[in-house]
Amino acid sequence: MTGAAAPVYARVALIGLGLIAASMAHAMRDKGLAGSIVGHARSAETRATALEIGVVDAVFDTAAEAVRDADLVVLAVPVGAMGAIAAEIAPHLAPGATLTDVGSVKQAVIEAVAPHVPAHVHFIPGHPLAGTEHSGPRAGFATLFVNRWWLLTPLPEANAQAVARLEDLLRGLGANVDSMEPAHHDLVLAVTSHTPHLIAYTMVGVADHLRRVTESEIVKYSAAGFRDFTRIAASDPTMWRDVFLTNREATLDILGRFTEELFVLQRAIRMGDGQLLHDYFTRTRAIRRGIIEAGQDTAAPDFGRGAAVPPPAEADS
Amino acid sequence: MTGAAAPVYARVALIGLGLIAASMAHAMRDKGLAGSIVGHARSAETRATALEIGVVDAVFDTAAEAVRDADLVVLAVPVGAMGAIAAEIAPHLAPGATLTDVGSVKQAVIEAVAPHVPAHVHFIPGHPLAGTEHSGPRAGFATLFVNRWWLLTPLPEANAQAVARLEDLLRGLGANVDSMEPAHHDLVLAVTSHTPHLIAYTMVGVADHLRRVTESEIVKYSAAGFRDFTRIAASDPTMWRDVFLTNREATLDILGRFTEELFVLQRAIRMGDGQLLHDYFTRTRAIRRGIIEAGQDTAAPDFGRGAAVPPPAEADS
Ligand SMILES: NC(=O)c1ccc[n+]([C@@H]2O[C@H](COP(=O)([O-])OP(=O)(O)OC[C@H]3O[C@@H](n4cnc5c(N)ncnc54)[C@H](OP(=O)(O)O)[C@@H]3O)[C@@H](O)[C@H]2O)c1
Ligand SMILES: NC(=O)c1ccc[n+]([C@@H]2O[C@H](COP(=O)([O-])OP(=O)(O)OC[C@H]3O[C@@H](n4cnc5c(N)ncnc54)[C@H](OP(=O)(O)O)[C@@H]3O)[C@@H](O)[C@H]2O)c1
Numbered sequence: 001m002t003g004a005a006a007p008v009y010a011r012v013a014l015i016g017l018g019l020i021a022a023s024m025a026h027a028m029r030d031k032g033l034a035g036s037i038v039g040h041a042r043s044a045e046t047r048a049t050a051l052e053i054g055v056v057d058a059v060f061d062t063a064a065e066a067v068r069d070a071d072l073v074v075l076a077v078p079v080g081a082m083g084a085i086a087a088e089i090a091p092h093l094a095p096g097a098t099l100t101d102v103g104s105v106k107q108a109v110i111e112a113v114a115p116h117v118p119a120h121v122h123f124i125p126g127h128p129l130a131g132t133e134h135s136g137p138r139a140g141f142a143t144l145f146v147n148r149w150w151l152l153t154p155l156p157e158a159n160a161q162a163v164a165r166l167e168d169l170l171r172g173l174g175a176n177v178d179s180m181e182p183a184h185h186d187l188v189l190a191v192t193s194h195t196p197h198l199i200a201y202t203m204v205g206v207a208d209h210l211r212r213v214t215e216s217e218i219v220k221y222s223a224a225g226f227r228d229f230t231r232i233a234a235s236d237p238t239m240w241r242d243v244f245l246t247n248r249e250a251t252l253d254i255l256g257r258f259t260e261e262l263f264v265l266q267r268a269i270r271m272g273d274g275q276l277l278h279d280y281f282t283r284t285r286a287i288r289r290g291i292i293e294a295g296q297d298t299a300a301p302d303f304g305r306g307a308a309v310p311p312p313a314e315a316d317s
Numbered sequence: 318m319t320g321a322a323a324p325v326y327a328r329v330a331l332i333g334l335g336l337i338a339a340s341m342a343h344a345m346r347d348k349g350l351a352g353s354i355v356g357h358a359r360s361a362e363t364r365a366t367a368l369e370i371g372v373v374d375a376v377f378d379t380a381a382e383a384v385r386d387a388d389l390v391v392l393a394v395p396v397g398a399m400g401a402i403a404a405e406i407a408p409h410l411a412p413g414a415t416l417t418d419v420g421s422v423k424q425a426v427i428e429a430v431a432p433h434v435p436a437h438v439h440f441i442p443g444h445p446l447a448g449t450e451h452s453g454p455r456a457g458f459a460t461l462f463v464n465r466w467w468l469l470t471p472l473p474e475a476n477a478q479a480v481a482r483l484e485d486l487l488r489g490l491g492a493n494v495d496s497m498e499p500a501h502h503d504l505v506l507a508v509t510s511h512t513p514h515l516i517a518y519t520m521v522g523v524a525d526h527l528r529r530v531t532e533s534e535i536v537k538y539s540a541a542g543f544r545d546f547t548r549i550a551a552s553d554p555t556m557w558r559d560v561f562l563t564n565r566e567a568t569l570d571i572l573g574r575f576t577e578e579l580f581v582l583q584r585a586i587r588m589g590d591g592q593l594l595h596d597y598f599t600r601t602r603a604i605r606r607g608i609i610e611a612g613q614d615t616a617a618p619d620f621g622r623g624a625a626v627p628p629p630a631e632a633d634s
Pocket of ligand 2: 332333334336337338357358359360361394395398402420421446448449451452453553556
């Protein structure tokens with residue numbers, strides 16, 4: 001324990017013990033934010049690992065047992081699994097408890113979970129804008145959320161005190177907290193994360209299918225651009241399947257705009273319209289500057305949150 | 318000078334004094350690979366900067382003057398500018414000199430440059446797979462090429478001794494050298510770099526045009542995926558315009574495959590075909606593993622070439 005704060009919750013139950021849950025657990029422990037931390041995951045193997053590496057104080061074979069007496073329950077499973085778990089745990093949630101989730105999509109989670117939540121439980125949906133392409137309990141680390149956004153999408157009837165208490169916890173993990181409408185969240189994330197991921201998956205798939213270029217050439221001469229795409233495209237297939245299936249409308253909307261725009265550039269290449277290309281590429285630079293100024297990234301392409309790294313060897317042509 | 322090697326070339330002339338030329342100059346100086354280094358750039362400002370920060374020993378107002386008496390001439394300007402420069406310098410190239418370039422496209426450079434090259438000069442086209450999204454002489458640094466590939470696409474009639482000597486220099490810069498056919502180079506790069514860059518530019522453009530999401534939201538909640546794209550899309554507009562205009566066929570070929578593939582995934586999202594998405598995302602993981610095993614990247618997403626960095630806070634959903 002490096003912080004001296006009083007615990008924000010006496011007993012936290014993590015349902016799902018992967019990257020996000022384990023990172024929360026490490027940070028809560030470091031900062032003394034939780035009295036005790038218990039959990040449940042689908043497989044006995046993950047439960048055993050989480051216990052062994054000290055992610056949780058205790059594991060339970062069922063989610064229903066895990067949530068008993070918890071004043072905070074966190075759903076940290078793929079988005080598509082949340083509805084069934086909510087139905088299972090609902091009768092076992094303690095009166096006054098807070099139920100939150102960390103799912104990457106918010107409208108679908110609310111639709112799937114909210115109907116099961118008893119009136120005496122505060123359901124406050126959330127989404128940390130932090131992660132890696134790794135998964136499982138061993139992938140977790142305490143600093144994952146430091147200086148990253150954690151978006152909450154509270155329902156209109158949300159209890160202000162319960163929200164404030166959850167925010168205390170999230171700030172304790174190092175996150176910056178913001179609230180927005182669920183539908184708006186899903187659109188923003190479709191632009192900043194979901195569609196880029198689908199595009200990266202696609203580009204890596206194209207490379208994979210190309211017969212005239214061997215896989216070893218792709219791998220050997222993988223330059224920035226593609227190398228970044230492969231990292232993105234290495235993320236967990238189940239998580240991302242669920243993201244696209246549950247944020248379908250917004251993703252399809254953004255994808256439609258993307259192909260429209262891509263066709264404009266493709267035509268400019270075909271027609272030799274250098275002016276259009278140059279103007280387009282000049283405009284996109286401004287957004288990058290904005291992101292660096294907003295502190296969401298550093299000028300150095302190590303994404304180095306605090307890491308001192310020598311000059312980059314990154315982009316390439 | 319940190320190395321004690323004898324200079325590989327007595328006098329190197331760099332035409333263009335941006336990121337690539339300046340990085341070569343710093344590395345050649347550090348390793349004692351060149352007797353003297355001179356240069357030319359289009360603007361007086363760049364010439365003055367290059368001289369001031371010690372990239373070159375001398376600058377000349379014209380490329381023709383700069384190449385006089387050089388035994389190595391490096392064309393390090395945007396691909397579209399190389400033909401005119403080759404025409405200008407051709408009469409002034411020393412007998413037995415080697416002429417190389419660092420352009421990101423090879424067939425178009427060969428078509429534009431080769432016709433001007435006198436019989437007594439060795440033209441050996443090349444392309445370092447290393448760069449950043451920054452440009453200009455101040456962006457250069459000596460370690461840019463360390464452990465990166467430098468592809469040569471020598472013509473059938475190339476002089477083996479001249480090629481070997483150039484390879485000595487490039488290895489001296491820290492690069493790994495490989496040779497391939499110009500057309501194959503352009504296809505490989507269309508997959509691993511050019512098309513990914515166009516896609517990144519497009520995605521950033523889509524975000525820029527979206528009215529329902531403010532630019533400040535895009536910037537603030539920019540998550541991995543998108544953040545990586547903005548970095549790629551911050552690269553020099555002139556350089557990239559020229560890349561797409563001169564590698565038109567291969568880029569359009571790969572773009573066609575990309576949209577075809579994207580439509581398959583888009584349809585799967587629309588139809589709710591989770592199995593297809595899951596299978597697709599599972600396959601793309603393998604390529605990533607190959608790249609990490611090939612040492613082109615590290616498992617840590619800092620792209621950390623040798624940098625020790627704490628666990629990543631990278632991908633996101
Ligand atoms: N990774 C990111 O970048 C990121 C970022 C922000 C938000 N998120 C969201 O966070 C959530 C969890 O992601 P993660 O990265 O932590 O995933 P993860 O590392 O793959 O872990 C998922 C956990 O959920 C468990 N699980 C899966 N299906 C289950 C079920 N039906 N019942 C009970 N447990 C089940 C898994 O158990 P087993 O190991 O036993 O299968 C595992 O412990 C997802 O909703 C995701 O959208 C992820
Ligand atoms: N950046 C990368 O990631 C990368 C990687 C591999 C290969 N390359 C290739 O390397 C080459 C140079 O790229 P770079 O990144 O070094 O570019 P850069 O930093 O933008 O520098 C370009 C240099 O070329 C000069 N120049 C432009 N047009 C000229 C002309 N008509 N006559 C004389 N000089 C001219 C510029 O002079 P002013 O400053 O006076 O305009 C500047 O000194 C390009 O062919 C590119 O495709 C780039």
